[in-house]
Amino acid sequence: MRFLIPLFLLVNFVYAKTNIVVSILPQQTFVEKIGGDKVNVVSMVTPGSNPHSYEPKASQMIHISKADIYFPIGFGFEDTWLNKFANQNKNMKFIKMTKDVQRIMMKKHNHHHEGHKEHDENKKDHEHNEHHEHEEHTDKAEYKEDPHTWTSPKNVKIMAKNIYAVLVQVDSSNKEYYLNNYNNFVNEINQTDKKIKEIFTKIPKNSKFMVFHPAWGYFAKDYNLIQFPVEVEGKEPKPKILKEIIEEAKKENIKAIFTQSEFSDKSAKVIADELKIKVIKETPLATNWSQNLIHVANTIANNN
Ligand code: ZN
Numbered sequence: 001m002r003f004l005i006p007l008f009l010l011v012n013f014v015y016a017k018t019n020i021v022v023s024i025l026p027q028q029t030f031v032e033k034i035g036g037d038k039v040n041v042v043s044m045v046t047p048g049s050n051p052h053s054y055e056p057k058a059s060q061m062i063h064i065s066k067a068d069i070y071f072p073i074g075f076g077f078e079d080t081w082l083n084k085f086a087n088q089n090k091n092m093k094f095i096k097m098t099k100d101v102q103r104i105m106m107k108k109h110n111h112h113h114e115g116h117k118e119h120d121e122n123k124k125d126h127e128h129n130e131h132h133e134h135e136e137h138t139d140k141a142e143y144k145e146d147p148h149t150w151t152s153p154k155n156v157k158i159m160a161k162n163i164y165a166v167l168v169q170v171d172s173s174n175k176e177y178y179l180n181n182y183n184n185f186v187n188e189i190n191q192t193d194k195k196i197k198e199i200f201t202k203i204p205k206n207s208k209f210m211v212f213h214p215a216w217g218y219f220a221k222d223y224n225l226i227q228f229p230v231e232v233e234g235k236e237p238k239p240k241i242l243k244e245i246i247e248e249a250k251k252e253n254i255k256a257i258f259t260q261s262e263f264s265d266k267s268a269k270v271i272a273d274e275l276k277i278k279v280i281k282e283t284p285l286a287t288n289w290s291q292n293l294i295h296v297a298n299t300i301a302n303n304n
Helices: 004-014 025-038 058-066 076-088 116-125 153-170 172-200 217-222 239-251 266-275 289-302
Strands: 018-022 039-043 069-071 105-107 143-145 207-211 225-229 256-259 278-281
Touching: 018 025, 018 058, 025 039, 025 153, 025 172, 025 289, 058 076, 069 153, 153 172, 153 217, 172 289, 217 225, 239 266, 256 266, 256 289, 266 278
Parallel strands: 018 039, 018 069, 207 225, 207 256, 256 278
Antiparallel strands: 105 143
């Protein structure tokens, strides 16, 4: 017996996986792509839940207490919860998955009265990396960082690099393994980007697509599209605004409206009924990230 205990510990040590917690499901996919069978990844926001209004459940604290790493991505709930997570597990490292990703700013208020192109150009002035820099802007009430960074393959490539660097740091003995997975994933991201570009050669530059929740800002920026949102500050628009949105959608000859199952589609249905257009459910939170982006690209292209 005396020999068995150290042996068991040794075996346990050799096969121990790195326990990782992420905020949303696509992040889980990214970490698993690179970490493979050397990592255990859990997403705080569970399938079908809205990450903007998410409250971690008490039962999820068990994942926090076992985790080696937490990768925040910049959703609101992290502001309140990361401190609590840190108190729960003092050994857990927090590493921003979006380090070096250029953030775009989105207007907090509905901007249907303004030219969207103008707005797009304005955004460039507001691009920056770190959250705290935002405090220095005089117009901080007007703009907020768009957290939906992972809808851009370009951004996901940066995230992959960050994940790879961290995994090598915590488990250098498997560096070759991670490097190989990382290269494969970068290849997959490039292929995804290439396919999406091909799909959008079918439609004119600056084509508009209408979404209930503005989750596709980075995607739109990458592929020269314009996202036309319905939601106002995270809420269904008031009747007066809804009327204006319908008028503009008519003028723009919008052919479909995209909703996601994580949100109510009440006002989207009102708009769709009024304009006799389709409501199409798509989510940016799917685990099959690559196929999902290609699928969304096809849906946008076919409904433009
Ligand atoms: Zn969102």
